[in-house]
Amino acid sequence: xxxxxxxxxxxxxxxxxxxxxxxxxxxxxxxxxxxxxxxxxxxxxxxxxxxxxxxxxxxxxxxxxxxxxxxxxxxxxxxxxxxxxxxxxxxxxx
Numbered sequence: 001x002x003x004x005x006x007x008x009x010x011x012x013x014x015x016x017x018x019x020x021x022x023x024x025x026x027x028x029x030x031x032x033x034x035x036x037x038x039x040x041x042x043x044x045x046x047x048x049x050x051x052x053x054x055x056x057x058x059x060x061x062x063x064x065x066x067x068x069x070x071x072x073x074x075x076x077x078x079x080x081x082x083x084x085x086x087x088x089x090x091x092x093x094x
Contacts, residue, residue, distance in 0.1 A: 003042040006034045010091045011078055025082045026089050030056070032077045039079050050084035 008029040016027040030039055036054040044051055057080075061073035083089070 001031070001034065001038060003046050006031050006038055006042040007046060012091060019080070023082065024085060024087070025080050026091075028079050028081065030077050030079045032058070032075065034077070036079075039081065043081050047089045049087045049089060052082045052084055054082075055080040 008031065011027040011029050013027075019025055019027065026043075028039075028043075034042075036056060039054050039056070040051045043049065043054075057078045059076050059078055061075045063070055063072050065071075
């Protein structure tokens with residue numbers, strides 16, 4: 001797998017930004033078929049950081065209503081990547 005197909009986008013919310021400062025972790029949306037080893041290698045090669053641990057979560061898509069009919073959003077996978085002490089990744093860097 002290509003590293004750009006494993007890592008989809010950063011998942012930036014209020015909760016994840018607090019976690020970044022407290023536990024030196026970043027949160028990213030990853031491909032549903034990727035495993036922890038592939039995610040670790042992709043983050044290390046893309047951002048040039050050392051990864052301590054990777055935790056993954058499969059997030060179920062919500063059921064939403066579209067007029068009279070009901071639809072379902074897509075399932076997706078989220079990864080919490082803990083970085084080595086002193087290293088950071090800034091997603092909003094210019």
